Amino acid sequence: MDLLLVDDHAEVRHSIAAFLEEFGHRIHHAVDGRAALVESARVHPDLILADLRMPGMTGLELLQALEELDDPPPLALMTAFGDTQTAVEAMRLGAVDYLRKPIDVKELHALVERIAAQCASVASTTTAREEVDGLVVQGDELRRLVALADRLHDADLPCLIEGETGTGKELFARRIHHGGSRPRGPFIALNCAAIATGLFESELFGYVAGAFTGAVSGGNAGKLAAAEDGTLFLDEIGDLPLDQQAKLLRLLEERTWYPVGSQKLMRLTARVVCATNAGLLERVRSGRFREDLYYRMKVGHLRLPPLRERADTIVPLALVFLARIRKQRGRGFQKLSSDAEALLRSFPWPGNVRQLLHLLEQACLMFDGAVLGADHIRQLLPEAAAAVPTATQATVPGESIIAPSELNLPVDSFDLDGWQRAVVAAALKRHDGSPVRTAAYLKVSRKVLYTLRKRYGLLD
Known part of the structure; x- marks a missing residue:
């Protein structure tokens, strides 16, 4: 494989290169992010290993610039300043992995071998259609989401899946559970919207005999215990009452709980994946959903496009x-x-x-x-x-802002640049700044979108 090493410290690049060359890989070097963009365009590497903190352009900025290309190469970040939040941000932006310095050669070799295997099967991964665990994966955006779901399987972090009804939230939750490999325990689902008021705590944490009026004589272990070493999927989390949200937040932060009516402390060993079809951020702003819980769940975040x-x-x-x-x-x-x-x-x-x-x-x-x-x-x-599009609409695919017959252009001149900038800015806002979804919406390549954003000062 062709590998591009990007680091402003030559000794780091040469030590990694010496190790990888033993396996027959061709190594290319770049001293910073800008040089990496030039070298990447020249050699088309199969994998880029880039330092996170470099002068001029950071590894994250390099990753963002590469993601604007039509066919960006995979990139893994290296840093001595690792933290979970940075790792999550890197994966959200499309990084394939995150390595901490000093580099563990076993981890490095495993990463390179994984990418080599992907390159060997590239024909099957770029087919017009792809089926994964019941998911039918169409397009680059969904492939990126499946790859992120696989990485979240290993990260063992709280996850939040947002998407409209019918977008496949539970299928993606199961993908996080499986992670492209054998799952480590049961997948237990609990629909928060279907639970009667006051029963969420006993359903989730379980209860002992006599804990409350109507409790069955043998007690109930609860969903958390049932999901031990596996995945607990909390669907429609946006419908959870505020008092129960506080208990869920405590569970995620302390990773312990007590069954209702018991003094026995239980430890959380399950991964917790939450899903919603509601606009949670809007509920946070209106006081209907806890802000601290929202951001705690959103450490691992997937937004499924309609x-x-x-x-x-x-x-x-x-x-x-x-x-x-x-x-x-x-x-x-x-x-x-x-x-x-x-x-x-x-x-x-x-x-x-x-x-x-x-x-x-x-x-x-x-x-x-x-x-x-x-x-x-x-x-x-x-x-x-x-x-069905009308005859006048059919001349311009997609939604029409103004019907062609209604255009009333000024006599002297028209600011086409200003109009085009407004359209690009509005499309970016509509799609939360995502270049992938914005380019698909405008029916242009990501390279063209990047050029337009650069021309109109919309890169920030």
Whole structure:
């Protein structure tokens, strides 16, 4: 493999290079982040190992710059100033690993071998579709989220998964549990919205006999005990009352609890993954959710994009689902007509991936034939008829800010740059500054988006 070492200390680079060259790897050097960008464009490395703290451009800034490329190389950060928060931030931005100095050569070798294995199977990981533990992974953004879920499996940190109904929050929670390998214990789910008021504590922590009126004679071990050495998945965490939020925060901070009515201290050995379809930050601002609990859960954070934000994946996703249905039932549609594809792409999918899957399952049950057409979809989803683009809209794909017929340009001049800057800025704000989602929304490459952001001063 081609490896690029980025460190302002030559002795560090040469010692790492000497070790890696013994395994036949080709080593390239850069003294800082800017030199690394130039060298990376020249040699296209399979892996970049970069120091976190360097003059001019830090390792995190280098990572962010590389992520703007269409096909960024994987990057692992090295530092003598390691802390958990920095590691989480690096992984959130796309780093494949995080190594502390002095470098443990066994960890380094394991990392390089892992990347080498990924390079060997790159053809399978870049196919048009990919299925992982029930997840159908379409597009770079979801692949990044799956990779992050795998890293969170090993990090053993509290996790928060945010996403609308139907985006696959429990599937991603199970992915964190499995981590791409054998899980270490049971996966126990608890829906906070389905628990009657006052019963959350006994459901979560368990209780002993006689702890309260109505307690069963044998007691109840509770979900935490059931999830020992595994994963506890708390769904719809946004519906948890404030007094119960305080008890959950104490559990996450102290990693101990008492069953209701017991004096026996229990230790938390399960990973806790929380999920919500509510805007938790808005609930924090309105006083309905504890700010300290929000940030404690958000140490490991995944935001699952709704289907409407990745319209280019809808048709490939539908084809994967149709193939899965045919395999399970022995019958079903083989492909989509062109008008059906247009209809699927234009519909907003309020129920997200789950709604799409259920629609296709219903279509395969109700209709026969090899090709699924738009008429089939309209019969099962009457509201989809309104999603078909009109003739005037069809000239400009996507949502239209102003209909072409309504444009009223000034006679003398028009500030196109100012208008374009406003559009890019608004798109970035809509997608929380994510270059991946913003580029997909604007239907441009990340390289083009980076150029526009640089031109208009929108990189910060």
